[in-house]
Amino acid sequence: MSKNILIINASARIKNATSRKLTYVFEKRRKQVNPTDYFVHRDVAQYPIPHISEQWIESAFTSKKDRTKAQQESLKLSDILITELKRTDLVVLATPMYNWSIPSALKAYIDQILRMNETLKINPSTPKNPYKGLLKNKKAILILVRGGKGYSKGDFYEHMDFQTQYLKTVFNIIGIEDLKVITVNGLDISTKESKSAYNEAYKIVQNLAESFV
Numbered sequence: 688m689s690k691n692i693l694i695i696n697a698s699a700r701i702k703n704a705t706s707r708k709l710t711y712v713f714e715k716r717r718k719q720v721n722p723t724d725y726f727v728h729r730d731v732a733q734y735p736i737p738h739i740s741e742q743w744i745e746s747a748f749t750s751k752k753d754r755t756k757a758q759q760e761s762l763k764l765s766d767i768l769i770t771e772l773k774r775t776d777l778v779v780l781a782t783p784m785y786n787w788s789i790p791s792a793l794k795a796y797i798d799q800i801l802r803m804n805e806t807l808k809i810n811p812s813t814p815k816n817p818y819k820g821l822l823k824n825k826k827a828i829l830i831l832v833r834g835g836k837g838y839s840k841g842d843f844y845e846h847m848d849f850q851t852q853y854l855k856t857v858f859n860i861i862g863i864e865d866l867k868v869i870t871v872n873g874l875d876i877s878t879k880e881s882k883s884a885y886n887e888a889y890k891i892v893q894n895l896a897e898s899f900v
């Protein structure tokens with residue numbers, strides 16, 4: 688069956704970015720195994736998403752029927768990005784770690800797609816578990832690329848990893864709970880470590896492209 692696949696790239700490097708290479712590997716393999724899939728590309732680094740503004744916030748928290756024309760206009764891009772997500776069966780997001788977190792270009796995208804009554808709801812009567820994701824039947828593959836290493840559970844820099852848990856939380860909150868997370872570590876440590884990390888990720892990405900249903 689044909690699938691709609693949204694590829695999100697976030698590296699500021701356009702040439703030689705490992706994260707970009709891995710989304711390319713996924714797409715290439717996927718096109719061989721399921722040629723009827725439909726791909727959409729969202730490159731938040733090459734085509735930056737504007738930050739949300741005061742008017743954006745006012746509009747997002749005004750009920751749909753009461754929004755002025757100007758308010759509707761300020762949510763136009765957010766509406767486009769959310770529609771794109773709603774049409775997607777699988778999100779393949781590849782991002783570098785920048786300063787122990789995600790690139791600000793990707794954060795700007797996330798701020799546009801987390802929207803009350805569109806991608807999530809809040810139930811104040813269950814304060815310990817208030818969020819309900821509104822996206823249904825979607826999966827995501829997160830390819831998280833780092834120059835350093837030691838970010839795994841129990842490792843020396845575990846406390847510095849503000850990338851993995853943040854992205855998992857964001858996806859879970861909007862209702863995408865079926866996540867595969869691939870971490871690619873030590874890319875800037877040595878050529879040997881970089882090659883070995885890339886080769887391992889390459890195999891995992893190829894397998895995921897073959898097995899996604």
Ligand SMILES: Cc1cc2nc3c(=O)[nH]c(=O)nc-3n(C[C@H](O)[C@H](O)[C@H](O)COP(=O)(O)O)c2cc1C
Binds near residue numbers: 698705782786833
């Ligand atoms: C601005 C910047 C900040 C970075 N911060 C970190 C960091 O906090 N931790 C880390 O392990 N690597 C860090 N790196 C290294 C990148 O994560 C690494 O080079 C990765 O390969 C970049 O992904 P790309 O090849 O897809 O561009 C940083 C790189 C840049 C350019």
